[in-house]
Amino acid sequence: IDSGMFVYVRNLFQEMPAYDLALMLESSTSKTRLVLWQLIDPDMHGEVLEELNEEVRKSILKNMAPEKVAAVAEGMDIDDIAEVLRTLPDSVYQQVINTMDHQDRTRVEQALSYEEDTAGGIMNTDTITIRPDVTVDVVLRYLRLKGTLPESTDSFYVVDRNDLFIGSVSLSSIVTARAEVIISTLIDDDVTAVKADMPEADVAQLFEKYDWFSAPVIDENGRLVGRITIDDVIDIIREEAEHSLMSMAGLDDEADTFAPVVKSTQQRSVWLAVNLVTALMAVAVSSMFEGILSELAILAILNTLVPSMGGVAGNQTLTLVIRGIALGHIGDSNSRLILYKELAVGFLNGLIWSLVIAGVVVLWKQDISLGLVIAFAMMVNLTVAGASGVLIPILLKKMNIDPALAGSVILTTITDIVGIFAFLGTATWLLSP
Amino acid sequence: IDSGMFVYVRNLFQEMPAYDLALMLESSTSKTRLVLWQLIDPDMHGEVLEELNEEVRKSILKNMAPEKVAAVAEGMDIDDIAEVLRTLPDSVYQQVINTMDHQDRTRVEQALSYEEDTAGGIMNTDTITIRPDVTVDVVLRYLRLKGTLPESTDSFYVVDRNDLFIGSVSLSSIVTARAEVIISTLIDDDVTAVKADMPEADVAQLFEKYDWFSAPVIDENGRLVGRITIDDVIDIIREEAEHSLMSMAGLDDEADTFAPVVKSTQQRSVWLAVNLVTALMAVAVSSMFEGILSELAILAILNTLVPSMGGVAGNQTLTLVIRGIALGHIGDSNSRLILYKELAVGFLNGLIWSLVIAGVVVLWKQDISLGLVIAFAMMVNLTVAGASGVLIPILLKKMNIDPALAGSVILTTITDIVGIFAFLGTATWLLSP
Known part of the structure; x- marks a missing residue:
């Protein structure tokens, strides 16, 4: 250039x-x-x-x-x-x-x-404050004198002489009121102040709940210290929603798409290491069945089917529950309800897919006992997957561990191990020559 | 009750x-x-x-x-x-x-x-319109007469007598201007009207770009037809961000957490059917190697490792690229760049994990050729995973298929098949007794 x-x-x-x-x-x-x-x-x-x-x-x-x-x-x-x-x-x-x-x-x-x-x-500190006892006319004259308002100003805050927050008056109520109206009569009851130490996720929820454009922030003594506007809240909402997606792949929400190769490799290797450990656990389980695997190669070939279906079904439940927790749909009062529901869905799916897979295997290998073995394993694994998909995120949440980050790995480990045990275990018992 | x-x-x-x-x-x-x-x-x-x-x-x-x-x-x-x-x-x-x-x-x-x-x-149709040639004083008197403003009004729209949109005047510029100022001089140049047929995702992006609270909507003739407020935009942003998460698990974004069991089972079974087909493809590949699997049971035991690591690595890249496309970070101009980067990350990760896994296998089974086989397969699969994680979503996007919905299944199918081929193929060639 x-x-x-x-x-x-x-x-x-x-x-x-x-x-x-x-x-x-x-x-x-x-x-x-x-x-x-x-x-x-x-x-x-x-x-x-x-x-x-x-x-x-x-x-x-x-x-x-x-x-x-x-x-x-x-x-x-x-x-x-x-x-x-x-x-x-x-x-x-x-x-x-x-x-x-x-x-x-x-x-x-x-x-x-x-x-x-x-x-x-x-928050930002560029608030416009007014006293409760002045008239609309006084406020309008003050604003004209000021010339410009801070960006995104849709309301003014009423405070006493010690800066204690009294209430919020919207710009639109000021322009529609008669000149002699006293400010204190225009205070909007729907707006409550936010405490400065409130977590940002809770702030975002309040904005969504009340369709606020901005909100006043007070300190522990009730003194006005600033205001939050909706453009900052949008960033929080976007980050929160992206967080689950990125965490489930073991990525940082703020990950830079074009980070240098070495840095990216480093960041990803943590997750690959965790996966290697869990994959080795599945391998260890398989190796307990070395005997029957060496006798019946077909078991080795079919061994991935049951874990794979369990992983997919479990991850569907997990994703639904993680989103449900994030949106506040799932709490202590109805966690038992969702558990029963997902158990039932898992059982029903297990029934359907064990019939299908048994059909495929029997047609392919002309072996009814093999069909029974894989059908039973599928049934067990999909039911366990449904239960795990509900219980894992709820338990992680209780332990203050982020379910989006750890949930998927734990779930897949369980569905892999249960799937292999159910399939090869039943096979050892039913098919051993 | x-x-x-x-x-x-x-x-x-x-x-x-x-x-x-x-x-x-x-x-x-x-x-x-x-x-x-x-x-x-x-x-x-x-x-x-x-x-x-x-x-x-x-x-x-x-x-x-x-x-x-x-x-x-x-x-x-x-x-x-x-x-x-x-x-x-x-x-x-x-x-x-x-x-x-x-x-x-x-x-x-x-x-x-x-x-x-x-x-x-x-959009909503409750706009407040004013003529360009009136004074601030006239507008203020009109507003007082009106008594209340529609919810979330932060600006008025200036139109001519045929309702053609001329510009937007913010409430705050009206309260800070002198009474005799003419409205047309207060028009905000930063606000442009949105066409009624603009896709909602583009509207959301404009709101984020310019930190708008509301925006005027015009028809194809430039006539004002309504306005969009930020609370509707927030819903779009949330839905968009959730869409990727839900689609990657094969769920509908609007899925009802507490839908009846039969309905949920139906909705999930589509995805499980797709997974069954891809899993059966992997099984078909494994069954091509029935010979060596029946001779060396250890291969059957280790057969899941390489596909599993490839799936995880590929899904990391896929998630990053899907988010990058959604945020507008990845387009035609830099897709080659991200491909090279992820190929390099995949290769480097392949190097690291093939060394680790070879070490584990050699220590466990005292078999150096087995270590070499699995190391080579890991290397190949992680590199392929990196490339697929970039290419699949970009190609799907070009074909107008939602990458979040189909990407993960296609990717896992590729990493499963390549992983099994690389592992069992190399094993047949190097380890056949």
């Missing part, structure tokens, strides 16, 4: 919204990414960083001088600065903080005092 | 928000659901229906008389009525439409004229 090309690309980038630039960086390899980053107008750097996913952001920040990070941070929202600073190593973090002016530093340090995944960690 | 209990429950339900009632219905079996539905205040029925997922909603509507459906529809938003009506059988639909008053009928029929998954299908 010659220098004329560079100028061209730089101009092109100036026209693009931050979201598109972030998408482009996320779609590039780590080397190209750094070159592209240099070509983006530094005034846009802050906005682009806000839009990037965590792992890509880290890979860019790692290569930036602390002064530059501080310069970029200046144009960003407080919650986003805090998010960026959290990903920096301590030494760089100190340098960045030191180059900030006093006001910014205090605000950022306050934001950092809240846990990352709580309301305090995702 | 006696009648006193019924009264108690009925009162309890009256205090609960629609979202919680919907959650409760979704967490119940189909029988309990109908009883609970009767206990909910009929005035709330509309709101609760709006919150329910599709399959549960259908199961309730199926049991309602058409007049009741029409009565419930009265209190609902037009887009939600349209959504409900779409799920009804034609005869019931006609009856419901006939009991509606003229105005509602025209509006609903207009909403139904748009495809379900487009901007037109999810």
